[in-house]
Amino acid sequence: MPSDSEVTHGCDRGDGDGVDDDARAGVPDEATTAVLEEIERRMRTKDFIMEPEAIDDVKRYVAAGGAPSTAIETLSDNYRGYAAMTSLAVQWLRVTAPPRRGTCTSPMKTSGDSTAKEGRRGESGEQETPQGPNADEDGGEASWGSDARFDEMYFLETLARERFDANKADAVFEGRPPAWLDGLFRSERGRAVLFSLAEKNPNSLLISCAIQHAWQRGMRHEVRALGPAAAAYFSIFHELMADHINGIVVSGTDAVRRRELIERLKSMCCQSIGTYVFGQLMLASLGRDEDDATASVSRTIAATLSEEIEEAAAKLHGAATVRRIAPWLATSAVDVSAKYATADLLSSRPVGSSYSADRTRDIGALAAGDVKKLLEMYITSDEKPTVVPLRHPDVLYNLIAEAFKWTPDNVNRLRGECFELIALAAADENITCDEVKDALNAAVAVIEDAKLGKDLDKAQMEKVFNVPVASAGIVAAVRSALTCEAYHRVVQVGNTNEVLLQILADIARKHVALQGAVLEALTAVVNVCGRSHGDELVIALVDLGCELVAAGHVIPTITTACDSWRRSLEASQIRYFAEEVLEIAGPPYSRDFAVIMIHLLDSSNYRKKMSKTVDEFVEEVALKRRELKLSLSEVNKLDHLLR
Structure with a gap:
């Protein structure tokens, strides 16, 4: 701390210090008094002596006529040493923190790891890692027991994340930005804190400036790591x-x-x-x-x-919003009209081919007026739109479902119009519209022959399998029939249902792209018929699930079985499915497969020695539980299966 004479001497040089003659004469004017009071107010702030501008304020205070002794006394009385206290508390946390230990970590190994980490520290005391000093060796956030976590910066970062207010933060741009802002943007840890807040505060000007700063200065890997948060x-x-x-x-x-x-x-x-x-x-x-x-x-x-x-x-x-936007993306005026027509056609339908355990896509009736209006655009209109609107998956899916819908009187009044639109959508340089319509009619014939118990015509089957939309039509027809209670009240000839499901299995093997549609149809039938139409149909349905697994549609099928089928099938039927799947699959098992099968077996009330195949699977997974990184609940279920 400089002496009174040194401070006074340092402030008496020259006449350009902004202090008038009255102040030097000991008679301060109102402006000088206001300056002294403002500086004294700041000096009475706790730990003001630690602020970067403290020495400049003391010089201004003395130059304005303030007593150096008063400045020294004010600064001393208000010194609390918060920075030193913080450093001491951080050191205590570092000393008292429990060591990081895994289930196989010995105290000696933990001690050795700590020593090794100390040896890797830089002069700044921060741990040198690719992610910066706040990360552990695994690349994530430093965990309890890691020295790098317990520094002052870590707690400041935590406080910023907990109390960040975008409105208050953006207030720094009102007027001239503060000097520390550039330093914050240049700091890797400073940027990391702001980037971690980007997703929750997409409209923050401060975070936006930090992202732009990093992007423009070549730190694009940091911005890319933000993923969706940078999309704004x-x-x-x-x-x-x-x-x-x-x-x-x-x-x-x-x-x-x-x-x-x-x-x-x-x-x-x-x-x-x-x-x-x-x-x-x-x-x-x-x-x-x-x-x-x-x-x-x-x-x-x-x-x-x-x-x-x-x-x-x-x-x-929302589906309605997405469909309203679709015409904006059209390439011509006539395509805009066609997209509006398809939006009307699908106004009550969900978007997309996905389904959940609780809901499959609606295949109710399409409005006849909407179908005919769309057909007129492509057949009778002078300026015809492109087939792009018709090739939209939702449009094609719903047209196929409508064309192959089962009706008690076996009359589908919109089939012809739907076939025309489907043929237009499916035709390309390799197949004509007429060939597509022939395949669609062949699919109808195959379904009718199966319902009547006739032997299936191989030539017709081949024609259907060669055209994906015709194969999709059979999937839609089987689903429509087997999920309709009126269909089950009609006397079936022979093993009609088993034949229909076998055709679906053939389609799944022939067309990988239709495996999802087959699984969706299977799930819809299981939910309707699971416990109300006899074991014979249920076994045929479960066998179709096994065929899907054998065809390579493994994870989606067993996931659906675990999430949906177990609510519609008996436990013994789920066990049968699980055993058949394990007969098809073999080690080594992926983590996803092992976890889903554990849940499936647990839900089926499986017990040891019920099946040799299942017991071998459970033992194999138990041996590799660490390698598969099973959670505690999964380990508990696995132990239960071993009893």
Whole structure:
């Protein structure tokens, strides 16, 4: 602390200090008095001496006529040492924190790990990791017992996350931004705190500036790591979307990585209606790729992603909203009219091909007027729209369901109109409209022959299997019939139901893309017939589930069985299904497969020695429980199955 004479001497140099002659003469004017009072008020603040501007305020105070001794006394009396107290408390936490131990970690190993970590510390005392000093060696947030967690910055970060107020934070831009703002943006830990708040505060100007700062200065990996939280910034959105699409292409056969990137893209594009529209426009642009080398892949990826994003947006923002937006994305005026017509057609239908355990898609009647209006646009209109609106999955699905709907009098009055529209949608350079209609009529004939107990015509079957929409028609027909109570009151000829379900199994093996539709139809039938139509039908349904597993549709099928079928089937029937699945599958088992099967077996009241195949599976999973990273509840269920 400088002496009174040193401070006075330092403030008496020159005449440019802004203090008038009356102040030097010891007669302060009103302005000088106000300055002294303001500085004294600040100096009475607790721990003001620790502030960066403290020495400058003391010089101004003395230059304005204030006594140096008064300044020293005020600063000393109000010193509390909060910074030192905080450092001491942090040190106590570091000393008293329990060591991190796993179930197989010995005290000696824990001690050795701590010593090794101390050896890796930099001069600043912060742990050097790729994620910064606030992360543990596993790449996540430092856990209890990690020295890096208990520093002053960590608690400041925690406080900021708990009490962050976007309105108060954005107030720093009222007037000239403070000097510390640039330092905050340049700090990796400072940016990390702001980025962690981005998802909950999408409209914060402070966070937006931090993201823009990082993006413009080449720290794009940090912004990419934000994922959906960065979607609100359109200057960044298109590059992030391009990165994700490129990652999907590069992922190749890595299904897990591909699905992860698709989920990120869906989340990013569905943040708002604006991001949804922008994302769909970008995909439409990608689908118009005219490069012969990449056009096919680009169009396939664009179509697939567009469908998945639309389905996700419908769940988040509502099907009606998504359908109102669809005409905006049309490429011509006539396509706009066609999209409005398809929106009217589907006005009461859910969007997308997914289904849950509690709800499958509605296949009720379409309005005849809407179907005929749409057909007129494509048949009698002078300027015909493109087939793009008809090829929308929801439109095609509902047209097929309507065309193949079972009726007690076996008369479907809209079948002809639906077949015309389906043929227009399915025809391409490889197949004509007439060939598609022939396959659709063959599908109707196959269903009728099966209901009458006749031998199936192999030529007809082959014709149906060669056209995916015709195969989808059989799936829709079987589902419509078996989920209708009136159908079950009609006397069935021979083993009609078993034959119909066997046809579905053949379709699942022939068309991978229709396996989801077969599973959806199977689930709908199980929910209707599970406990009310006899064991013979139930066994045939369960066997169809096993056929789906054998065809490669494993995880979706056993997940549906675990979530939905167990509420409609007897425990013994679920055990039968589980045993058949384990006869098909073999070790090594993936974590997802093992976990779902554990839940399925537990719900079926399985006990040891009921089945050798199941016992071998349970023992195999028990041996690898650590490798599979089972949760405590899953381990408890596994132990229960071992008894």
